[in-house]
Amino acid sequence: MELRLFEQDKSGVNRFGVDNLMWSKDSFVVKELNAFEEYLRDKYKPGNSFLNNVSQKIIFSGGKRLRPALVIISGMMGEYDRNKIFPLAAAIETLHTATLVHDDIIDNAKTRRGQITTSEKHGINIAIYTGDYLLANSILLLAESGLAVKELDRLAKAVKMICTGEVSQFLNRYKLTSVSGYLKRIMKKTGILFSASCAIGSFASNCDYKQVRTMARIGMNIGIAFQIRDDLLDIEIYGKGAEKIGKPITNDIKNGIITLPFIYSAKRSETVRRSIEELFQITDDLSNVKQREEVFTDKNVNNNKDINSYIRQIINDVIESGGVSDAKALKNRYIQKARNLLETLPQITNEAKQALEDIINWL
Template sequence: MSYWNKYPNIQKEMDKVEEILADTVKSRRKIVQDASMDLIQAGGKRIRPALTIISAQFGQYESDKVTTLAAALELFHTATLIHDDIIDNAKTRRGIETAQSKYGKDIAVYTGDYLFSKAFLLVSRIDGGQKVVHLSRFIKAICEGEIEQHAAKYNSTGSIVTYLKRIKYKTALLFALCCQVGAEAAECSPKTIRSLRRYGMSMGTAFQLKDDLLDLTGDEKITGKPVGSDIVEGVYTMPLLYTLRNNSFRTKTLEVLNKTSLSFTDIAELVVLIKEAGGIEYTRDFEKKYYHKARQSLKQLRDHPNVAILDDLIREMEIRVK
């Protein structure tokens, strides 16, 4: 059952988004269409397109316009996931085999590019100029965030501040973009647009911090990926970076990290070190700060039914386990 079923007005629009997605990825090249549909049909909460719709309903809502934008943003996101899986050599995503694992890296690369092009075509139907430029700038920044993460792999001297900047571009910016684009499409007031954008930025940051925690504390049967996958791939997130800053744990942690390859036992040892150093609690405290920031942004919005929906989403993210 879809998460949005409890909000019929949102679910109705999300159903339209699903139809647009399915129609947009159709291709004469069956393998490209199949590779695209595999990930699209894997589902998920579709938080990003939902944020676009919810934000647009604060203003003059136009269903066709907004659902098309929402679908385009989901395609952008899906394309980045495909490229991420290629870089990480990931075998599964959302519980299904990844495009690069099922079809090979070459087809996966082309599929990601195909989805990017389809997303821009969708946006161009609404606005042939300014919106494409606007979105292109944001997507450029998001890609730069991904590149920064790749460049920082296996870097044990990274700072917390640098890490937060990186996830701002890698994850939070797309959340903020979805809120902003939706509000702008509905001609909301500048104050409303700013508040929704801040909400999205805070939620996106908290979302990534939660992912970082679940990578170390989640149940593999629920998350769909082995514990410590980020560490194995050289992505050192906040809990580990905090541990490396602690002189009482740094030496032992580096001894394990510097091994040629990390076994299941090594990862388990690192998780214990991170917990003992306080890295988990430190990250949870940061996560809570961003939920608080998101709630503060909602206080700036006028009385509207969708404020309650956005507040409910915060609570849902606080307790999510995958």
């Protein structure tokens, strides 16, 4: 069963979606998350600004709202104040959305969350400006929160790490990296914003330094497990259609990005390693994104197999060789790390602790 932090009701307003894995409909967590969604909608009202309207459509195009949920739940662990927590949660979600807009440009992505990307619909120039506009909005929201300079510094460093993680991924395309190299990359590109979400929420609610630090570590472990889970979904649901997870299946490997199941499988199986190397030898010879796209669409490889069939065979080999099970095992290690850290915080409210446990269990 998939966790749905927010879903649209018939009026088109995003509402918090509760299933059997999540909280009681009457819980304080759900009430705050629904109130936050209304706050976010108020911040992105349709208006006369073209960039605001484009941003509004992106912000409310779907998504789990997991990062702002972590800000809010972390804020519940101390002196909870909506006036501080909501702007911070909105800033985190806006910043995350900005990175997605820019990622779609780099990846030449056609769809995200089942909808046409900004770069595909409006062109690269507008997409770049939209991402910049969202980044500026995140700064405005941070200013509204009144967050201390020390924690602003934390978030600024997080943005720098996201950029270095993305650049590392880009520079290492079409290469078989190590497990440690993969982990370093996802700690920066994914884990760090989860970590910042937990730390900033607890800091804003006046938790002590030790608790803020522990929450940062919990967020990092949740973020790493989340990214591995996402990489596993790309493989495990590839035969069921992109609409299941809202993104093109196998898009990572088509862009030369090696994820954890492929890394593990290449270590286990010489067949998988050779298949990946052959695939990348073909794609690495191409000079630009357009040529790669044409090859994946029109050309054949390996005795007239089309590229998608070739990738499907690699994925089947990855599953059969144990790459998926190895990746799941590592994901579970990070889940357990987050759970163990949570147990060191007995002083937090039962509801906040249960909310975090529910997210950890969902992973």
